[in-house]
Amino acid sequence: MINVKNRLKCSGCSACMNICPHDAISMKPDKEGFIYPVIDKNKCINCNKCIRVCPYNNEWEPPHDMQKCIVGYNLNPDEREAGSSGAIFSLLAMQTLEDGGVVFGAAYDKDFMVFHSKAETPEQLKSLIGSKYLQSRIETSYRQVQEYLQNNRKVLFVGTTCQIAGLKGYLRKDYDQLLCVDFVCLGIPSPLVWKDYLVTYFPGETIIHVNFKSKSRGWHTFSLAIDTDKQHFSKDGKSTFFFSGYFKGLYSRPCCSDCIFKNNKNRISDITLSDSWGCEEFAAEMDDNKGLSNIIIHNDKGDKAFLSIKNKICYKQVEFEKIIEGNKNYYYSLPMGSRRDEFWSEYDGSEKKVLFRKYCSSNYGIKKVYRTIKLSLKGLFRKRKYDCF
Ligand SMILES: Cc1cc2nc3c(=O)[nH]c(=O)nc-3n(C[C@H](O)[C@H](O)[C@H](O)COP(=O)(O)OP(=O)(O)OC[C@H]3O[C@@H](n4cnc5c(N)ncnc54)[C@H](O)[C@@H]3O)c2cc1C
Incomplete structure (x- = not known):
């Protein structure tokens, strides 16, 4: 039976829980709020399926050479506004629905924690759009994906690279009608810290909507936007305590500090999406600060979808x-911050406002002034030459 001794070697993908024929495995949060498998020994029959599907027990040699890289954005302005970068996900998702398929991605639950959910209609799809900076609980998604595939339905599955590895480990078979899309990921912040952040800064308020990467200040300066029954909060994301602590490596999942799923140029997914950061060097004429994506296509299936x-x-x-x-x-994996241990050793006993101020303050303001001057100077010399297809 699976036994996670080293927390650097479990991404919480939940493949073990999904495969267990006796439902002997449940995913339980540790003291940092990250889920790990816990075995009910009374139910376990020692079949070891959980060990075999674990992505950490398998070699992940990407099977294909990379096909091509695209930089681009969705031509529909409303869809583009809603996506975190160039809103390419929503196009892939709509195409899947038009083909009679099902889309799996991350949605908020009632407490604004994140779990993997499915969409079979454009209305349901809305909840999956946008980046959520928390670990998404897979729950029984892999089982559901398999069922749809066995019934010959198309499936688009979007998640972190470790979640795609978990799905593939669980399925153990290639399906033509499955498209897997991952994204460039700096790591998954702790759901516990997010929960305490909300309770600390919005006490007694009912959260109505969260956008971790709102474009209200433009795509380059993404904002954390939170609507409650009492206020509309919006702040330059990088200068919030939540993102600042994340960038300092204080509370990402331990395995994210050395992510084994991004060691290769090619990936286990069919397509990798990301923000087109650095586009001023290779696609400046396409950057109107409304969101631009990199679309990295790994194989023929990904190319066909593109x-x-x-x-x-x-x-x-x-x-x-x-x-x-x-x-x-x-x-690149963001290493654990030098103050990570200190942060967590004080976590339980501290008043959270004091803790966040002590560890998560940001010096982002100074960096932002420098970047704004740099971008403005570049804009003066920019030429517009590109085609829209
Ligand atoms: C935690 C996290 C870290 C990221 N780090 C980087 C980075 O360092 N550099 C970079 O260039 N891009 C990063 N991204 C990706 C980027 O923010 C965009 O999601 C990506 O470019 C796709 O944008 P889009 O506009 O096409 O689609 P969007 O509409 O933004 O779609 C995002 C897709 O990802 C899924 N998703 C959202 N949150 C999660 C989650 N927590 N777990 C699993 N799936 C999720 C959604 O269901 C949706 O399918 C990160 C995203 C996340 C969620």
Whole structure:
């Protein structure tokens, strides 16, 4: 039976829980709020299926050479506004629905924690759009995906690379009608810290809506926007305590500090999406601060999916090396911060306002002034030359 001794070697993907034929595994949060498998020994029959499906017990050699890299954005302005970068996900998702398929992605639950949910209609799809900076609980999604695939339905599954590895480990078989899309991921922050952040700064208020990457100040300066029954809160994301502590490596999941799923140029997914950070160097003429995506296509299946939506995108092809120059998180894992242990040792006994101020303050204001001057100077020399397809 699975036994996580080293927390660096479990991403919480839940493949073990999904495969267990006796439902002997449940995913329970540890003291940092991250879920890990817990075995009910009375139910376990020692079949070891859980060990076999675990992505940490398998070699993940990406099977294909990379096909191509695209930089682009969704031509529909409303959809583009709603997406975290260029809103490419919503196009892939709509295409899946039009083909009679099902889309799996991350949605908020009633407490604004995150779980994997499915959409079979454009209305249901709305809840899956946008980046949620928390670990999404997979629950029984892999079982559901398998059922749809066995019934010959198309499935689009979007998640972190470790979740895609979990799904593939669970399925143990390639399905033509399954499209897997991951994204460049800097790590997954603790759901417990998020819960306490909300309770601390919005006490007694009912949360109505959260947007971790609102574009109200533009895409480059993403904002954390929270609507409650009493206020509309919106602040430059990088200067909030929540994101600042995340960037300092204080509370990402331990395994994210050395992510084994992003060691390769090619990925286990069919397509990887990301923000097109650094686009001023290779697609400045497409950057109107409304959101631009990198679409990294790993294989024929990914290419076919891209071709099916390309007439709804303004795009151009770019070399992989150029994209990666601006978005090093493709390979890079954010190490655990030097104050991570200290932060967690004080966590339980501290007043959270004091704790957040002590550890999560940001010096982002100074960096932002420098960046604004740099971008304005570049804008003066920018030429517009690109085609919309
Ligand atoms: C935790 C996290 C860290 C990220 N880090 C980076 C980064 O360092 N660099 C970078 O370039 N891009 C990063 N991204 C990706 C980026 O924010 C966009 O999600 C991506 O570019 C796709 O944008 P879009 O506009 O096409 O689609 P969107 O509409 O934004 O779609 C995002 C998709 O991801 C799914 N999703 C959202 N949150 C989660 C979650 N917590 N777990 C699993 N699936 C989720 C949604 O269901 C949706 O399918 C990160 C995203 C997340 C969630």
